[in-house]
Structures are given as C-alpha cells and as structure tokens.
Amino acid sequence: MDEPQIYAGLAKTFDDVFDDDSIQVTPELSAKDVDGWDSLTHIRLMLSVEKAFKVKFTTSEIGSLKNVGDLVALIKQRC
C-alpha cells in the first residue's frame, strides 16, 4: 500500500473516530492539534486503525508514536 492510499484510509478513520471531517491528516498532525484527542480516544483511534487496515500493533509500537507520520510509516511496514 502506498502513502496516498494510507492517508486516504486514515482520513476516513479520523472522521469515524473524531466525528469531524475537517481534520487534515498530515504527517505532522498529533494529539495536541485535535480537539478531543485524549488518551482514551487515542486507544479508540488505534483500535480503529488496526481494524481498518487489518493490522495489529504491539504495545511498544503504539507507545512510540509521536505523530501521524510515524503511524503511516508503521502501517507501510505491514501492508
């Protein structure tokens, strides 16, 4: 799967999780930029990404993510 496809998939997942289709999913995007991106929503986001891309992340992978760019790189490794 190439990066544009991953970003397109993530945009849909972000909309599902945050109920906000105005979020621009960029590599730099992180929790501080999005209203309602707290620790619990973060879990729901990770679970939703796993489901949407049919992948499983390890606890340390999830812990090491700093922004969307890291997440995309992780997904790219798997699909």
Next chain:
Amino acid sequence: MNPLFAELQWLPRVPQEFSSRLRALPNSDGPLGNELQSLASSALDLNQLTKLSKVIDKARVNGKSLDPLAPFRLAILSNSTIDLILPALVASAARHGIALDVIQPSYDQVAQEALTPDSKVNSSKPDAVLFALDYRALPLKLCLGDAQASDAVVNGVIGYLQALREGIKANSNALCIFQSFAPPVETLFGSLDRALPGTLRSLIERINCELAEMVLGSGDVLLDVAGLAETVGLSDWHDPQLWNMAKCPFSDQLIPLYADHVARIVAAIRGKSRKVLILDLDNTVWGGVIGDDGLEGIQIAQGDARGEAYLAVQRLALDLRQRGVVLAVCSKNTDEVARRPFEDHPEMLLKLDHIAVFQANWSDKATNIQAIAEELSLGLDAMVFLDDNPAERGLVRTLLPQVAVPELPDEPAFYARTLAAGGYFESVAFASEDLARAGFYQDNAKRANLQKQVGGVEAYLASLDMTITFQPFDATGRARIVQLVNKSNQYNLTTRRYTDPEVAEAEADPAVFTLQVRLADIFGDNGMISVVICRPAEPGVWEIDSWLMSCRVLGRKVEHMVLREILEHARAEGISKLTGVYRPTDRNKLVVDHYAKLGFTKVDEEESGLTRWELFVAGTDPESAPMRIASRGFVGTKENLPA
C-alpha cells in the same frame, strides 16, 4: 471472531445515510426518541455508537425531549476503565427504547461508592446499579488442592458482593445488577483446573454458581457475562494487551455486543421485552412452499439435513411458548393450504393449538401483523417477526418500525441461533403465571379480520428500485421455464404442464408469443419469476395458454407490468383481442380473480368453476407500477433498456 455475535448480525446493516441523519437530528423539532431508536437499530460499530451517544448527550443538555424513550438512570461501579463502553451503552439503550442516563463515579471506587451514604452513586438516586466487575476485582487467592481454603475464598467473595448490595440497598435502594465472571483463558495444570479445588477456574465457577443463587433469591438481576464470554469464546473475549494499555475489561470488538446485552436487561426491567413471535411459514417454519410442493414435498423430517434446520426453529418457538411467549403466524398463503401441515404432517412440532392468531392470506404482511397486534391487544413494539424473505422483512421494517425483524442468514441451520442471539424476549425473572400466559392470549384470540390496508405500500414498492426484464423464450432460460411450468401451482391460471421439447417447440414457433420475466430489486436478483405463452386463436386473437408467476413476488404489481408488455407486442403484431381462461385446481384459488383485477371481461363460466375472459387491445392501458423495464431479444421490435 464469530461475526453473528461480534457484528450483531441479527440487526440490519448500517444504512448509508446514517451520518447524514445523525447530523440532521439536532435541527429537528419535536421529541427525538423515535428517530434515535431507528438510528440505533442497525448493527452499529463502536465508533458509530459513540457518535450516536454524543448526539443523545447533546440533545439532553439542550433540553430536547427524548420521548417516547423511557428514562432510566443507571449507575456503574467497575474496577476497570469503562469510558470506552459508556457511549455504547447509551446508544444501545436507545435501540431498546430506553433513554439511558449513566452515573459513573471515579475509577475503581466500588466499595467506597456502595457503602458511603452520600457517595456520588447513592446521592444520584439511580434506578439501578450495575456492578461491572471482572475477576481481577476479586480477592482470589490460589489455594491449590485445598478444599477448605477454597471454600473460604468463595465465601469471602460472595460476602464482599453481598456487602456491596446491602450498601446500595441501605443508601439508595436501587436495584442491583450483578455480572457473572468470565474466567481467564490461561490454565495452570490444563484440564485438571476445572476439577481441582482452589484453581482460578474452579474458584470462579463456584463463585458464579453462588452468585446466581444469591441473585435469584434476592430479587436482584444477573447479567451473565460468563455465558456471553463462553458464547463468543474466552480467547476472543479477553484481550490482555487492551487490559494492559487501557484497563479495558474485554475486547473492544465485543463492546457493541456487551452493550446490547446490558440494554436488553435494562429494557426488561422497564417491561419492554417483546411478547409475541410471529412466524412466516414457507422456508421459515418448513422447507419449501406448501402451495407448490404439497404436504409430501415440504422439508420438515428428522434425518433430512434441511428439514432439521426448520425443526430447530419450531422447537425454539415451542420452548419460547412454554416460557410465555405468544406465537402467531403471518403467511402469504391460502388459509386452508397453510393449515394443512399443522393438522396433517406427522413431523410438525407446532400444532394449530400453539398458534394464538393464524393469519394466512394474500394481503401484505404489515397489514396482517397489525391485525395480529389488534387481535392480541398488544402493541407493535411487543412483536418479533421471523421471515426468510428479505423483501418481506424490508417491507415490515419500513411500514412498522416498532416491530423487531431479525435478519436471517442464507443457511436455515442458523435461523434458530440467530433468533435467540437477538435476545428479543430477554427477561429478568420468571413467574409461574408466565407458564400460562401464551394460553391466555390464545383463548381470547379469534381470527383477526383484515379491513384497512396499511398506507405506504406504494412508496415502499418504489423504494425497492425494481427492474423487470422481459424476453421471449430462449435456450438459456429453458431449463428454468420448464421448471416453473411444471412446479407452479398457486399463481398459475391454467396449470398446463409442458416438457422440455414442448417448450422448445413454442420457443421456435414464430406464431406463438412467449415471455420469460425476471425481476431484480435492492435485495438482489429474484431470477425468473413469471412465464407467459400466447397462442394464435382465430385471426387477430391471442389466447393466453399459460400465465404463471412465483409467489415470492406477489403484491409487486408484476402481473400488471406483464400485461402491459403483452399488450405492447399484441399491438405490434396487429392483434386486436386477448382471451384468457382460468382453470380451477385445488391449488390455484389465489388467481380466481386474476383476469378481473386486470380489467378483462368475463364471457363464460362453466359449472366446474372454469371461467373465460377477454380484453380488447385497443385503448387498454393497465395500471403501471414503479419499476424500470428492460425488454430484449424480441424479433422486429427495438431493444428497450433502462437508462
């Protein structure tokens, strides 16, 4: 993970317009309850449930009425993080007719909240308190092989739960809902864990038994989480990674299932469980079509793989009746034909005595279900309707949204399981009166009369997005044509049977006009559903030799569209008159008025009941129905394909 449970497959799939309807909701006037319940009634996933609950919370904050949802205040005491679960509970409760208000104290303050008189939970005066505890909340000390010590552990746990209960009873007098405990997957010895006292598995099993007894004796309520976890599988239920990361007590993928189960219990406490199971007959209660296949042809026998699937449906219905659920029948059939298996088929478990209201006729099912509700003096929201046909399910859902209509899989072996999985008849207590209830309704029920038609059938037909395809007979369709000609009994005007060579002969004869008709709709392709053969009689006249149709598409005005097509070709061929005959058999009473309804004039009636009809082609314009028309393969006419 088994999708029946993980994806709530008894519920219809989420409609495409879910998000737009959700966004429109805050702007609508009047109480929001009906629309909220409708939005909640498909198989929503965790994100969709969360979105819906936000809309409900916002409506509540803005002081909007949630009527007719019944308000219920539920306090939840838990040793785990239930924040992911709470929104799902609120949205799932709307599915069951409940406006749920959740009180959630701080994390892991179970004992403090229960035992302190002015705690958040006790001072909020909840209707019920749910102890959403899992095994990790319990003081479970391993005492391998030590029966005495393990007794002490079990007694200690039950004593703790009883103390929580007494705290709530004394301080807020709320109803207590306890959960049984799902044991962990990991064993110590292996199989021995169940037998040996003091292992985690045997301790938890004993605690569940004692808890069930405690609840049954006290008037409290049990939510059988252990049973739910066993049903989906413990290894799918427990997700250690999610527990470590978020202290979420079970897999996120099962949150919609758990939430629906909590909502069922709450609805049952509020008296909102359903009371009546309405059964379709053909291909739901037996395999095959009684009107076509006859008593010998339907599949219901033990030892027949398909027959046993339908027997399982009957057995479940009968068991439900024993616990007080009322049974009714709603079938498109001639009444006496539909009753015959109940009276005369030796393998039938269901007998006419078990059915409180028996509605077999040719009216639409929404009208019949309404008649059943009136006959029983029960609301539509007490009804569950089981039918294998997706179009009938769709019609009832559209016209009578209060009726629960489970989706069914293609394989009838899973019908009974799917019906049971829907939990429509959830009950929190069982009284001896329940045993007599089904009989009570039955004594009062007479056969309901159908008078008024439910409005909106036309609109529903339009929403089916039907395409009807007309073709002359051809080699590709011949096998199915022969099958229909020889199998159709009910919607068959003359019941003339033809062999394959005879059909081929009609196909090749340019003087004979033939039609094979297919119908597709939003639920899929129904395949070939009607066959017509017109033969030249005197000059300028076509005699309708055969006209038959599958009962699956009754009530769609297919016959009107077929007549329009015949007329069009008749005109092109210079035909001025159609003649038709109705030859009565013991199976085709359904079509006794077929020609009258289509505007033909009766010209003769014989003593046998045989009637002859005619229709002049010029100036005749039969009623049309909302469907696209594709007409192809006819010599000398141009192709007519839908845009």
